[in-house]
Amino acid sequence: MRMRVHPTFPVRTRFAPSPTGVIHLGSIRTALYNYLLAKNTGGSFILRIEDTDQKRKIKGSEENIYQSLKWCGLIPDESPMIGGPYGPYKQSERKDIYKKYAEILVDKGLAYYCGCSKDRLNDLRQSAMKLKPPTTVTYDRKCFDKPSDKSLGGIIRFKSPVTYPSITDLIHGTKNIQPQYNVDDRRYDDFVIMKSDGLPTYHFANVVDDHLMKITHVIRGEEWLSSTPKHVALYEAFGWExxxxxxxPLLTSLSDKKLSKRDGDDGILSLRDTYLPSALINFIALFGWAPARDSGQSFDETMDLNTLIERFSLDHLTRGNAKVSKDKLGYFNKRHLQSLDDKEFTKLCEDVKSKYSLQGEVGDFLKKILPHITTLDEISNYTHLFKPIYTSDVPENCREVLLKILNDEKFGLDDMLKISSKKDVFKSLRYALTGLPKGLKVPEIVDLLGPQEIEKRINNAIHYIDNL
Incomplete structure (x- = not known):
C-alpha cells in the first residue's frame, strides 16, 4: 500500500511552459494538476514563462498560453500578466538573477567557465558514442583547471558529483538514476548552466526559479524524471531544500503510442467550438487520477472544476500511462451541457448568437436543442430553428396545405397528416417552420417547436407567400 503523500498545508505550485507552440492536452493536464493541488490546500498557483531558448520561441505562443489557461478556468495567482512578490515571471527578464547564482557556484568551485569550441565538443560527443559501452557523458573537464577564468567565454558548466544523489518522487518512490560511464575513458556529466548568450539552460533556471519563488511541489511529465538528479544536485550545491x-504518466493513444496530433492531441483553443471547457477539464483530470472511493463502489465521473478541487488528492494519482479516447470527451460534454448553471447557459446563449449572427432571445430554443446534441458544433444543425429565412422557392400547394393545418387548430403531426398527403404536409411544414428544403426530420422539428411557435411560423409563412 502506498503511503499518503497529499500535503496538509498550503502549497505553492507552478506551471512553467515554454512559448514554443500551442498548448496541448498534456500541458493542460500538467497545469490542471498543479492548479488543483494548490486550490485544494488553500495555496497558490503560479504561471512562469520559460523563454530562455529564444531560437525556439514562436510568435503568438505566449498569448496562446494565457488564453488557454483562461478558457479552461485555470487562473494563476501570480504570473507575468498579474505580477506577484517573486517576479519577474518570465525567465528572459531574470538574466541578472541567474548570473548572480551561477557566479556563486563558480566562487564555491562547483561551476566553471568553459571555452571549448563547438567542433571540439562535437568530437567529444562522437568519440563517446564509439566507446564500448557508449556513453552520453561526454565532457573531459579540459576547462576545469581554470574555474574562474572568464576569458574562456560566457559558458558556465556545473561540476557534477561523481555520484548523483538519489531522488524521491511522490508517485514513483525513491530512485537512484545514474548516467552510464565508460571506466576506460572517464568523462564527466558537467552540463552547461549558463549559455554564451547570457541566458541560463533549462536545468539551472528551473532550480533557481523554483527556489526563489518558494515552490513546494513540482508536478510535471514523467519525461523529466531522468533530469531530476541534476536538479537535486544543484539544490544540494546551493544548500537548498x-x-x-x-x-x-505519459498520455498515449489507444494503441499505447505517445499522443500526437494524429491521435487527437489538438491545441486546446482549437476545441473551443466543439466542447465546453468544463467538459474538457473533467476529461483531462482523469488522465492519471481518480477520486477516492470505497472498494467496489461506483462514482459519478462527471465533475465540474469546483468538485475536482474538492476531491483532488496526490494519494490517488496513478503510475501507468493514460490512454486518451475522444469518445469519453463527447460523453462528458453531453453531461455538462445538460447541467449548465444559469451563468454558463447565459454565456452559451451569447456565444451562439454571436457565432450564428442570431437576433433576439435564443434561450428557449437552445434549452430544447441541448438534449439532442453531444458537441457544440452540432448546434449548427439546428440554427434554422431559431429564425426561419423564407425564399421564393415555395413548395407546390404550400399555402393551401398551411391554411388547412391552421384551420385544424391542433398542430399535432398525426392530425396534420389527416388533412393532406404526407408528402405535401412535410414539404409545406418544413418550409414554414425552417425556410429550408432540407434538414432535421419534420417530426423532430414539430416536437422541438411546440404548438404556439408552429402556429406563429405558419402564419408568417403564409404572409410571406401572399406578398411574393
Whole structure:
C-alpha cells in the first residue's frame, strides 16, 4: 500500500511552459494538476514563462498560453500578466538573477567557465558514442583547471558529483538514476548552466526559479524524471531544500503510442467550438487520477472544476500511462451541457448568437436543442430553428396545405397528416417552420417547436407567400 503523500498545508505550485507552440492536452493536464493541488490546500498557483531558448520561441505562443489557461478556468495567482512578490515571471527578464547564482557556484568551485569550441565538443560527443559501452557523458573537464577564468567565454558548466544523489518522487518512490560511464575513458556529466548568450539552460533556471519563488511541489511529465538528479544536485550545491517532485504518466493513444496530433492531441483553443471547457477539464483530470472511493463502489465521473478541487488528492494519482479516447470527451460534454448553471447557459446563449449572427432571445430554443446534441458544433444543425429565412422557392400547394393545418387548430403531426398527403404536409411544414428544403426530420422539428411557435411560423409563412 502506498503511503499518503497529499500535503496538509498550503502549497505553492507552478506551471512553467515554454512559448514554443500551442498548448496541448498534456500541458493542460500538467497545469490542471498543479492548479488543483494548490486550490485544494488553500495555496497558490503560479504561471512562469520559460523563454530562455529564444531560437525556439514562436510568435503568438505566449498569448496562446494565457488564453488557454483562461478558457479552461485555470487562473494563476501570480504570473507575468498579474505580477506577484517573486517576479519577474518570465525567465528572459531574470538574466541578472541567474548570473548572480551561477557566479556563486563558480566562487564555491562547483561551476566553471568553459571555452571549448563547438567542433571540439562535437568530437567529444562522437568519440563517446564509439566507446564500448557508449556513453552520453561526454565532457573531459579540459576547462576545469581554470574555474574562474572568464576569458574562456560566457559558458558556465556545473561540476557534477561523481555520484548523483538519489531522488524521491511522490508517485514513483525513491530512485537512484545514474548516467552510464565508460571506466576506460572517464568523462564527466558537467552540463552547461549558463549559455554564451547570457541566458541560463533549462536545468539551472528551473532550480533557481523554483527556489526563489518558494515552490513546494513540482508536478510535471514523467519525461523529466531522468533530469531530476541534476536538479537535486544543484539544490544540494546551493544548500537548498528541493521541492517535492511528482512525475505524472505519459498520455498515449489507444494503441499505447505517445499522443500526437494524429491521435487527437489538438491545441486546446482549437476545441473551443466543439466542447465546453468544463467538459474538457473533467476529461483531462482523469488522465492519471481518480477520486477516492470505497472498494467496489461506483462514482459519478462527471465533475465540474469546483468538485475536482474538492476531491483532488496526490494519494490517488496513478503510475501507468493514460490512454486518451475522444469518445469519453463527447460523453462528458453531453453531461455538462445538460447541467449548465444559469451563468454558463447565459454565456452559451451569447456565444451562439454571436457565432450564428442570431437576433433576439435564443434561450428557449437552445434549452430544447441541448438534449439532442453531444458537441457544440452540432448546434449548427439546428440554427434554422431559431429564425426561419423564407425564399421564393415555395413548395407546390404550400399555402393551401398551411391554411388547412391552421384551420385544424391542433398542430399535432398525426392530425396534420389527416388533412393532406404526407408528402405535401412535410414539404409545406418544413418550409414554414425552417425556410429550408432540407434538414432535421419534420417530426423532430414539430416536437422541438411546440404548438404556439408552429402556429406563429405558419402564419408568417403564409404572409410571406401572399406578398411574393
Amino acid at each position: 528541493p521541492p517535492q517532485f511528482v512525475h505524472i
